[in-house]
Amino acid sequence: MLGLIVRRLLQLVLLLFGISFLVFMSMHLAPGDPASIIGGPTATESDLAAIREELGLNRPVLTQYVDYIAGVLHGDLGYSFQNNQSVSSAIMTRFPQTFNLAIASMIVAILIGVPAGIISATKQNSWFDVSSTTVALAGISIPNFWLGAMLILIFSVQLQWLPVGGLSAPFWTIEGMKQLILPAITLGTASAAMIARMSRSTMLEVIRADYIRTARAKGVRKRAVTWVHALRNAMIPVITVIGLNFGFLLGGTIITEQVFAINGVGRLMIDAIAARDFPVVQGTVLLVATLFVVVNLIVDIVYAVIDPRISYD
Amino acid sequence: MNQLLEVNDLVTSFRTAEGKLSAVRGVSFSVDKGETLCIVGESGCGKSITTLSVMGLLPSNGEISRGSIQFSGEELTTKNEEELRKLRGNEISMIFQEPMTALNPVFTIGYQLREPLMIHKRLSKREATQKAITLLDQVGIPHPVSKLKQFPHELSGGMRQRVMIAMALACNPSLLIADEPTTALDVTIQAQILDLIDDLKADLGMGVVMVTHDMGVVAEVADRVMVMYAGEVVEVGTVTEIFEAPKHPYTRGLLASVPNIDDPDHSMEAIPGSLPNLSEEIQGCRFHPRCPFAMDKCMEMEPPLFELSSEHQSKCWLQEVKHYDKQSATSS
């Protein structure tokens, strides 16, 4: 297990090098000059040159990259071109919102997806199964922004039960939870649907397994056969889907944060891309990549806990 | 009363794309306490479905559509799932063919062994653990204490089958059903497992129903033998009657296809042809298309089970002549 963690962290370092290089290059090679955005439409060519000089953008790209990496290795992610704020502190202030949103969506997705899939499978072709598979198909197909807008229209504008947007209150307060509900449902629905489909199909396979018949032959209660003997086995592939969905969810936060006016990392990234704010873009991308690797590491660890046949040594 | 299980005219059918098909067609048999009944026949003839009907563990598209199953004087076919559940693993236990897949891969041996004890005997976890150690010891598993913490994949096939047996015997059932318990194991392990079941049967006074397609296994463990063909019983008798005086051509075919160790050249005289499909309707005797002795009558009329002795019956027109001969001999 320790070996796995060390291996993954080494992979992460390599991955971050690769990603940072790609992002760095694409930012510099893509059209759009940060200096002209900072200088505004009235800036003269010499103003721009001065800005470039100040930001260090007049040096060769590779030199800039090497400098940047040297900084990152010392824990310095650089400073925003727009407001000179340190990138790490910008991320730190935004990250909790995004993190809470992603976790809340994942919880929604798992709490709805897993039971729906399991019940569907145990009652194959019942009205529950038919309606939940239909809803799941719809859930996968509906675009995030549309679902978010609809939820706001119904629950915030019409019924006025929940706030329209923002995520200012801490999540453990009633207000904070109210703010989190709609964004979490918006972002979690597609994942819930995918998890439900996966749970249903693996469960259908598992309940035909010999060991399920053995459990019944021992006189294990029906409920325990499903929720203990079968579930634990069915969860093994579902956990992969949950891990993959977390990456998908991180991507989804960008749109959801826009729809619900949440000041998270996603918005930070979008704004930074529009402003060609290279250091901020780099910083947010590296954060997302790290999260993705960490989540997949957690998935692998959970795997080994659930399935005794897996050993990483 | 000595009779443990009495199955009468059991018909089990499946809902399939081709309609309702019967896999078991009017099977009757009984098992006494302390007796081993072997059910033999080719793969697909309905042995497993017969035993699963008794357990109430049919696949979801299957159902008992006729007949009765009496266990210790209680009718099982009218019991609901919860009533059957209380009997399973407690009064009636079953061992399956595949030791590799029959144990749950994600739970420890200890967990799986404690389960029936905690469910049926309401033992605490600690008491169940103690009993589990005794059981593992009883089925000949070395170092039982450390085995409790292991997972099925850490054990060999033979060891897993011993665990299955320990699990099945946990609550001292009065009836043990073993569906090809040794088919997946190699020959030495096979003999050990059969001996083990035989010893435990003697110790606990259980009735045993042993399903197999291997006449060698039958010779080793059976008191009585029931031969099935295409969902029907074609011959029943004591093990001596079946081996020394087999009457049904199908039984003779099965015996002839046993590899002969003394004379390897004379082996595997398999029965030509194959089992009919479930959907195939056959007029007369269901075996006649494969029977070397088939007569005109066999193609027209289904034979009844002819009584050859108090325990020996054969479902074949060939017995008719002998049957009447004997009757006229006794009446004159």
Ligand SMILES: Nc1ncnc2c1ncn2[C@@H]1O[C@H](COP(=O)(O)OP(=O)(O)O)[C@@H](O)[C@H]1O
């Ligand atoms: N779930 C099912 N649906 C339809 N037919 C089945 C099902 N299970 C078993 N059968 C059929 O029932 C017949 C008897 O099967 P089985 O009792 O398993 O044979 P065996 O004697 O080898 O144990 C076979 O023809 C098999 O194809």
Ligand SMILES: [Mg+2]
């Ligand atoms: Mg079988």
